[in-house]
């Protein structure tokens with residue numbers, strides 16, 4: 001079989017940086033060392049050789065809010081590859097029958113013929129009954145080891161606390177990772193109505209009705225529920241100091257709680273919702289919403305200190321036409337924004353170029369930490385012998401202006417429009433195949449990507465359980481005769 005060597009680059013992993021060539025054989029990394037030779041060569045002179053990015057949070061072709069996200073599995077995985085992301089983890093939603101197994105099979109049916117690179121899934125738990133309890137085991141057996149719970153979207157996806165507790169306990173039994181969308185959905189619904197009734201019908205109403213306090217409250221509640229169930233917790237799209245603070249406090253107490261800021265939250269702020277151009281503002285409507293600069297500072301600090309571990313996009317792409325369904329009512333603007341292609345270049349430019357993150361930290365939060373937390377390390381997220389050759393030749397000298405006119409997403413706009421980025425992927429390799437080369441723009445074969453099963457976590461994953469103490473309570477012996485008179 002043909003071998004490839006990535007030549008003359010600087011290998012940069014989550015823990016070190018050194019000059020080395022990387023030899024690839026049979027889709028895997030065969031050897032890392034000096035002066036390696038092979039059948040073909042890939043030039044990495046002047047560039048970093050990093051593990052392919054993993055976006056832990058996307059919604060491709062997701063049916064949502066009366067429409068379906070416009071980004072397809074084909075365009076989404078291709079756009080991702082163009083920006084250095086070689087794997088994404090998409091959220092499966094149950095269909096009308098409520099079945100988890102059927103939802104996973106439906107996601108396979110949609111994704112398999114289209115994907116240009118590898119994917120995994122999380123499963124959403126949007127209600128609670130015996131068949132969901134049973135089917136969670138099937139999901140884990142099918143390679144889906146994480147379950148998301150929406151604490152918002154009242155009347156649609158929202159789950160109640162008792163249901164969430166039941167599901168978290170089931171996750172603990174199965175060695176699965178529960179995730180939450182943390183916003184107090186009951187209060188969001190009330191605030192939405194309040195502002196709408198005051199005549200605030202535009203996208204600014206979206207920001208007013210989803211204040212950071214409601215995200216912080218839900219994050220704290222989810223952490224308490226996870227701790228009582230004795231299971232780790234992953235909080236998706238952390239947007240604000242209040243949620244970050246809850247995570248920091250939990251981690252300090254020894255809980256395994258993970259937080260995921262988005263590239264958008266780190267760089268775009270709530271001022272976008274007050275733009276006079278309705279389309280501009282509506283295109284940025286997502287939940288939680290963009291916040292003020294203070295919250296951005298908190299998120300950057302969390303990435304630096306390790307209290308937040310990964311950067312995602314929540315890529316949920318709705319075209320302008322779809323957004324316009326909410327022309328007269330912000331409550332029905334489909335929620336979601338883009339970022340799959342932009343996540344890594346934007347994070348490098350705003351994080352590494354500014355000195356906030358080291359290149360190694362950049363690798364950790366875009367790839368390695370994701371692989372570890374989602375239990376696919378070191379198959380993914382690593383440059384070590386035997387790992388999948390998902391590798392990016394990351395060029396810190398490529399500059400470009402982000403624009404809908406040159407991006408690879410299906411979207412008719414880009415929330416990062418006119419951002420100047422100072423780095424991009426020179427070559428993106430997926431299991432050893434070059435699927436993106438800067439300046440060539442030739443899309444790989446749809447369907448070449450694979451579903452990556454993620455196994456259950458070992459039982460140590462459910463350590464530190466208050467719940468275990470609660471289920472083995474100590475009996476206290478009392479003398480029934482020793483009760484004071486009059487009680």
Ligand code: DUC
Pocket residue numbers: 059181285286287288314316335336337
């Ligand atoms: N938030 C969004 O903005 N879109 C998809 C789902 C979500 O929780």
Ligand code: ZN
Pocket residue numbers: 160186
């Ligand atoms: Zn409720």
Ligand code: ZN
Pocket residue numbers: 181236237287288
């Ligand atoms: Zn969400």
Ligand code: ZN
Pocket residue numbers: 057058059091236314
């Ligand atoms: Zn999401």
